[in-house]
Amino acid sequence: MFFVFFSRFHVSQVHAASHGGLYSRPFIESFEETPMLVAVFTYMSYGILTIFGYLRDFLRHWKIERCNIAREKEEQKDFVPLYQDFENFYNRNIYMRIRDSWNRPLCSVPGAKMDLLEQATHDYNWTFHYTGRVMHDVINLGSYNYLGFADNTGPCADSAAEATMKYGVGVASTRQEIGNLDRHEEMEKLVAKFLGVESAMTFGMGFATNSMNIPALSGKGCLILSDELNHASLVLGARLSGSTIRVFKHNNMQSLEKLLREAIVHGQPRTHRPWKKILIVVEGIYR
Structure with a gap:
């Protein structure tokens, strides 16, 4: 019994697979290789930032550098802590330095172009204040507004x-x-x-949609074939289902077909019984 679960419907690949038959030519994707020098300097940059982060934490511990992060109150020290020091390491020392690149307040709909409210900081991005100036017609490259549903015209x-x-x-x-x-x-x-399939089922998109509906469709004795670049909501749903999970290469139909053939031929591990269900999980739009 086969199901194909889509997060934001990956129509092109399924349309090709649904009509059956072998592929007339291999599905090959080519990507630009990261230059070795760029990769080395990137990792070195992260290493340097991490070292300086620990140095700054040391200075904050001895009150040499001011610390603006949220901390537990003294009267709550005997309770389970709300803030884990190591988990917040990235926010304190790396993200905070480039926070202004993301936390930009909008004053228009997030369409292809949008208006941003200008903000300024005098304490290295720990706090911001608004200047009152509006930047108009800024190109939007970071919104979920794929099809223009957020626009107020059109x-x-x-x-x-x-x-x-x-x-x-x-x-x-x-x-x-x-x-x-x-x-x-x-x-x-x-x-x-x-x-080109017999029927389809659609859901409202969201983290809970993916993580909660997959366990309803699949369980123990079932097999989930998951794209290697699936969103965390799909990965969580697959794990919560208790099904066996096997990962195929991103958008690679040959890899998927190979795993599918093996699953049908060999069945479940040890017992070799047929899988109760085989669920193929792919995304419609990868970010």
């Missing part, structure tokens, strides 16, 4: 407004109860037709 915004007027802002229930709409079934039929 076809996505118009369709969302039309659907809201007809169906409301939400179903307020699971599809199994009273939350199933004709649009849900229409979308699943369209996805199944596009992939």
Whole structure:
């Protein structure tokens, strides 16, 4: 029994696999190799930052350098600590130095271009204050707005407004109860037709979606074939299921097919019984 689980639907690979048959030519991906000099200097940079991080922690311990991180109160010292010193090492000594590159407040929708509120710091990124200046039309390269759903103008915004007027802002229930709409079934039929499969099941995307639904589909005696670059939510869901997990090379159909053939021929370890289910887990969009 086979299932294919998609996080944000990886349509191209499944469409190729669903029509059966062997591949007419090998699936080969080529990537630019990291120059040895760049790799060496990158690791050296991390090493130097780590050494200086321990040196700065030493200075903070002896009150030579001021420490702005959150610390446990003296009256809470007998309780389980909320802040682990080593876990916060990266934030204190590395991330804090480049924090301004990520923590930028927006004052517009996160579309292809967006507006940013300018901020300044006088204590090396520990705290910020706003200057009041707005930077307009900044190119957005770090948003989840893949298809333009976050825009307030355009076809996505118009369709969302039309659907809201007809169906409301939400179903307020699971599809199994009273939350199933004709649009849900229409979308699943369209996805199944596009992939060339018998049927498809869609979920709202999120960490809990992946980590909680995989254990519902798979369990002990089942096999999960997982792409090596799958998101942490998919990896967690696979581990929580109790299934046997085997990893195939990223987007490599030959690697997947090899593992699939071996799983069918040999079955479960030791007993060689057929797997109850085989679940193939891939992402639709890799970040």
